[in-house]
Ligand code: 16G
């Protein structure tokens with residue numbers, strides 16, 4: 001049964017704040033950490049039920065608010081293969097989180113059990129972790145109360161990155177099978193990735209040190225541990241590692257700051273020599289931004305689109321060199337935020353698809369390719385190798401030494417890349433591999449194509465739900481008439497492109513614009529914002 005008495009007892013300790021409404025969105029539940037106690041407790045119950053529904057396979061729970069300010073927190077569920085929670089459960093999660101009282105909570109849970117036909121006699125297993133936020137420990141206790149209330153067998157993965165938690169979920173669920181994803185521990189993750197990295201860069205010139213901005217978050221802990229496994233194969237220097245200084249997390253640093261402000265994070269100014277590459281992680285280490293300063297001290301950003309083009313073209317070349325290009329097709333997935341110049345560069349070389357914002361959309365679209373490369377411009381992304389592609393790698397008999405080398409590289413890439421979700425540390429090693437193979441500095445990488453100047457603004461509106469989009473968020477269907485007025489404006493700008501979409505994580509509408517020069521891009525963005533307001 002549902003352990004109703006025990007759920008009631010624990011639920012009384014975690015009452016829902018009456019005035020608040022919570023929504024399981026693109027990033028799970030995310031808001032002020034101090035308001036999330038009841039939500040996280042209930043997510044503990046949900047995770048247990050999700051596991052029972054999936055025959056006792058292990059579900060992941062991550063407590064993080066990623067790049068958000070330190071006072072925010074959040075919680076999301078990870079499905080057994082290390083992927084985002086299945087979309088249909090987002091609505092169940094929302095209704096369970098919003099049940100106003102303990103009795104209403106019991107009702108919501110019972111409805112869920114009946115609707116999706118959960119066999120309550122099945123075991124429930126969960127693995128959970130948190131980032132470094134000060135509100136984390138208390139929220140973890142609430143989560144554990146949820147586990148106790150339902151009798152969940154729970155494993156505490158401690159303080160770790162979001163992508164490592166995703167890795168653990170997949171490793172636990174594939175343990176002992178022929179699809180084993182690796183040892184189910186943080187050490188297993190570091191060992192797997194560092195071994196693949198060492199094979200991939202064997203014989204390549206040793207790069208100059210890489211400076212990593214850890215956003216004063218959990219990435220600092222993971223990167224420091226990783227450094228021990230990487231040894232001198234990749235000299236790194238960590239900055240913004242103050243995980244316990246109040247207010248430091250994501251403050252003027254980290255991947256989101258760099259992408260949004262298009263400038264150097266604090267703490268790096270004096271460290272970088274001209275041309276030396278550096279990168280920023282975000283608060284839970286699932287986003288990555290590269291950049292460098294040129295001789296004149298100007299900042300150049302290498303964002304998710306630049307990573308995507310670098311990686312996709314490298315993989316296409318390897319597939320061809322391995323003699324597999326007639327059997328294995330590489331494709332790229334982007335969102336409307338991808339810089340128009342990146343789309344043009346990629347589309348001249350391989351299939352490119354545009355999907356709505358949010359990792360789950362990109363991930364699912366990438367699964368349709370033999371090898372699917374997906375990155376959001378904000379630096380979140382990964383590469384997926386389909387099972388049949390991996391089988392082809394295993395069976396293929398190379399006919400020349402060059403083919404054999406390329407094939408080995410591809411196999412090692414499947415080990416280096418965290419295929420469950422975007423992973424800043426794994427992506428960073430991937431970028432380093434490509435740069436080493438191509439003997440590129442950041443400057444050569446950046447010169448593959450020139451970004452179109454662009455501008456992103458947010459607009460506070462009375463009701464963002466009034467904004468509905470189509471064509472992968474590139475066009476508005478409502479409010480009616482607005483898209484036609486945007487089109488009319490865009491036509492006046494050379495190389496102009498603009499779109500408007502409601503945010504999935506903030507109560508605002510976002511306006512993106514690009515044009516052939518910066519002034520025009522800014523002006524277009526503000527004029528479109530003027531139409532929205
Ligand atoms: C979340 C998404 C990210 C997306 C962003 C857009 C996940 C894990 N994260 O952070 O992919 O780019 O939301 O935010 O799906 P927005 O809807 O507020 O623009």
Ligand code: ZN
Pocket residue numbers: 066067282283284285286287
């Ligand atoms: Zn993140």
